[in-house]
Amino acid sequence: MSARPGLRFLEATxxxxxxxxxxxxxxxxxxxxxxxxxxxxxxxxxxxAGGRYVPPPRRYDDLTPTERRExxxxxxxxxxxxxxxxxxxxxxxxxxFWVELAEGRLRLGTLYHLIWRPHGGDLAEQVLCxxxxxxxxxxxxxxxxxxxxxxxxxxxxxxxxxxxxxxRTSRRPAPQRTPAYASLGLDALAQLARRHYRAxxxxxxxxxxxxxxxxxxxxxxxxxxxxxxVPAALSVLVADPPxxxxxxxxxxxxxxxxxxxxxxxxxxxxxxxxxDLADRRIEVQRDDRRVRAARTELxxxxxx
Amino acid sequence: xxxLDSSGDTVVTWDRHDADSIEHARRxxxxxxxxxxxAFAVPxxxxxxxxxxxxxxxPDLDGEIVWVRPVQGG
Numbered sequence: 001m002s003a004r005p006g007l008r009f010l011e012a013t014x015x016x017x018x019x020x021x022x023x024x025x026x027x028x029x030x031x032x033x034x035x036x037x038x039x040x041x042x043x044x045x046x047x048x049a050g051g052r053y054v055p056p057p058r059r060y061d062d063l064t065p066t067e068r069r070e071x072x073x074x075x076x077x078x079x080x081x082x083x084x085x086x087x088x089x090x091x092x093x094x095x096x097f098w099v100e101l102a103e104g105r106l107r108l109g110t111l112y113h114l115i116w117r118p119h120g121g122d123l124a125e126q127v128l129c130x131x132x133x134x135x136x137x138x139x140x141x142x143x144x145x146x147x148x149x150x151x152x153x154x155x156x157x158x159x160x161x162x163x164x165x166x167x168r169t170s171r172r173p174a175p176q177r178t179p180a181y182a183s184l185g186l187d188a189l190a191q192l193a194r195r196h197y198r199a200x201x202x203x204x205x206x207x208x209x210x211x212x213x214x215x216x217x218x219x220x221x222x223x224x225x226x227x228x229x230v231p232a233a234l235s236v237l238v239a240d241p242p243x244x245x246x247x248x249x250x251x252x253x254x255x256x257x258x259x260x261x262x263x264x265x266x267x268x269x270x271x272x273x274x275x276d277l278a279d280r281r282i283e284v285q286r287d288d289r290r291v292r293a294a295r296t297e298l299x300x301x302x303x304x
Numbered sequence: 305x306x307x308l309d310s311s312g313d314t315v316v317t318w319d320r321h322d323a324d325s326i327e328h329a330r331r332x333x334x335x336x337x338x339x340x341x342x343a344f345a346v347p348x349x350x351x352x353x354x355x356x357x358x359x360x361x362x363p364d365l366d367g368e369i370v371w372v373r374p375v376q377g378g
Binding site: 140150 | 306307308309310311312313314316327328329330331332335336342344346351352353354355356357370372373374375376377378
């Protein structure tokens with residue numbers, strides 16, 4: 001009499017509906033069989049003892065609420081162990097964290113919405129979508145998804161970005177320049193600046209006087225250029241730039257022009273006089289903390 | 305080795321001085337590799353920043369292997 005065929009457990013289906021076995025021995029040796037229902041313990045033990053990974057019989061989504069909490073806690077322990085302190089704090093506070101790479105930084109934590117900010121270039125930000133295969137089958141706790149993406153990102157970034165779907169792209173604005181007023185002569189520029197100042201528009205007046213200073217410096221009249229550049233710098237420091245411009249960048253440009261001319265002049269008493277004159281011109285119309293703070297800042301930057 | 309699954313993760317360990325446990329772990333490694341999962345090694349005391357891909361089972365590895373799934377665009 002021949003020995004009874006045996007069954008070798010292969011795997012359970014992810015949805016828990018049944019499991020696959022391989023028939024060992026008998027006329028159907030090697031055939032595969034699908035058996036409905038959960039696998040019996042003795043088959044599972046045999047599989048594990050034989051050096052086989054047997055996944056849990058139920059998906060994460062099919063667990064009880066208590067079981068899901070425990071699974072998520074287990075997954076989070078692993079995820080947190082892989083993060084540095086700053087990332088851990090961020091994850092605990094927000095559920096997400098930034099991953100720093102050589103080429104930029106990527107934020108993990110919101111499914112289908114990974115924020116990628118590359119360093120340099122004209123690309124400011126992209127929203128990417130990258131997921132582990134089978135993520136929508138409810139197989140693992142949410143924290144495992146981040147562990148999956150985190151390790152892939154660090155170990156094989158080229159793989160990560162090769163499959164990423166780009167959902168949105170933002171580009172950096174083109175660099176702004178101070179207006180040159182190329183069509184205006186020196187006198188017209190000076191008049192324009194005075195008109196703006198009289199109207200209380202310190203921003204426009206400062207830019208016009210800055211353009212005048214650059215024109216004078218280019219023509220070799222550096223001392224006169226300095227007399228315009230210093231008041232222009234104080235004006236833009238005092239003023240509120242329009243919302244549509246990069247005020248900080250333009251301020252730096254105007255102040256840098258004044259600073260370079262001042263360094264060439266190399267006469268601190270004279271520069272202090274210029275700052276006084278500029279200060280007094282503004283104070284005639286406005287005397288407030290903003291002017292005093294701007295004067296302090298300008299003096300410091302001209303001396304640096 | 306940690307295998308990400310519905311429980312959070314399932315741990316498979318081995319003793320470097322126990323040939324049976326090493327063989328057990330090696331079979332699991334081969335099984336998961338055949339299932340197209342990916343193995344990443346994190347050195348002891350390291351973070352994800354130190355992760356490297358693993359292509360072959362090394363019982364003397366200093367650290368932990370984490371098995372994940374391939375990624376795809378969403």
